Amino acid sequence: MGDDWLSELHWAAEFKSPQEVAELIAQADDIDAMDEERTALWRAVHASRPENVRVLLAAGADPARSMMYGWSPARLSLATEHALPTDEVLTDEERAAIEERDRLVAALGGVPRDDGYSLACVAGVDAETALCRLEAESVEVTHEQIQEWRTEPQGGETVLGVTTVPGGCVLMQLWGYTASMSGVLGRLSAGTVAVGMYANPKGGNHGDVYRDGDVDDWDLHPGEGVVEEETAADVLLAHLYQDEPAAFCLAFAGLRPMDDRAFTAPDLWLRLPERDDWHS
Template identity: 50%
Template sequence: MTDGWRGFPSTGWQSVDAVRRRLDAGADPNTGPFWMTPLRSAVEFGTAEVVAEVAARVDDVDQLDDGRSALWQAVYEGKADIARALLAAGADPSRPMMSGWSPARLSLVTGNVIPSGEVLTDDEEERAVRECGRLTLALKGFRHYDGYSIACVAGVDAEEATRRLNATVVPTAEVPPEVPAGDWWPAPFGEDTERALSVTDVPGGCVLVQPWYFNAQTPVVMKLLSAGTVAYGMYANPKSGNQGNIHRDGQTVGRDLHPGGGPGERDSTFEVLLAYLYAHKAVAYCCAYVGLRPKNDKAFTDPDRWLLLPDIDFWRS
């Protein structure tokens, strides 16, 4: 019965005896009271022994939960011992899911490959895997904090981005000697702080950063920047976490996204791969999504130029 799991704490999944008692008392191994199935909960919070216990009692060890099986989640989270327990329980490593990423195919980009006939399908995927290590290392000096916003724009240089935004370049002499990332007080550009952002050329396009406000990724900015190309914007919201949006050729094609978070079952094949490669690496994800290849973290820590946006409503103008 579903209610048999009610009140069961997440720490309870660490004890096979506690889980076994619940199951023996009639708790349903297939359905839980919350959004995760018991098997998915065991993968998330439990041990390989607990997973084996639940897997032995479910009707379908390959039951999909949020578009993925328990084995897929174990592979995604790098839990090799739990993946082995699920395979021993009969989980199918080649079952299609997540836009073509079966558990076995996903394992090809991890350090724990499941032997199968699965392969990476094209050079783009192999290049993405190689680029991940380089890009992550290149951006390691940028420390995430709350309150900044960025826009990563493909195929557009700083000069063109400045023109598209009708922005004014701040003369070097007027740039404060230290622009404190994330600091509101004192406002580094005085009354213009909310309109000030930086832009830097990087291989593949340019990066715009506003260290203390959300204007770099507002709809009007993104619409202007993405004309004829693609741009990924993000705001590190102090209240709700990273909020991403995608614009193509001036149109919003994705909003309320979570770069660096987990994949969704409606994500494309490439988006699922990026979600795995750049888990908890939001800025690198934004760059990778549009094909930017910064050599270092300069665009985020020591930008080429500062701009002042025109004084308009960047949500509706």
């Protein structure tokens, strides 16, 4: 048969029922065949689908097979609520990353809840410094304006909220993409790192990383799981923060907010000057 079973098995392992996984296993030439450098078992572990994991293991899938920069299915399971028996262990740094994920996600409490927002997470820079770097003016914003802009952004396109948090600051716009624009991230990242993201309601989450004024990575997919990560640390970060895009950006930049006020009650509001911020 052709290779259709491979992609179908991998998809089912991550998203479908154990019954569908079992049916596809019966068609498989190799249950441990790799697709995008991972096996079907790895995908089931990553997606926290313990019933699918059990079906794959019963059919002979190898939990110890090395892949994804050292994250075998068994080792990855140690970063889930359904650990598999294994002699592999997590490092102190990896355990700390898991604890920080739990703390950070709880602190945000699901905020922001809707798509259409943008943010910039800047390491080592406070809100006042961000205001200066952007050559912006501080403005007063009312609750009524926020609600109006979330429906009709006209008049608020260049307005951002900014909040100092442990590790740096967060800039956000709940009604548009401005916080993630190249010109904003380039100015904010002078001498440091800035992670920007736009939660596009139509195209998914798109993220960029700027270091010292230049783009370092322009194809992040915050919260969308493990895609094309390049290191073991990147794999763990993407795994831990699937479905948590804002928390992913905060963690990537090393920010540790204690609550959700960066998105609900920012320290100050700023208005950017008239200029082209499409380019840094």
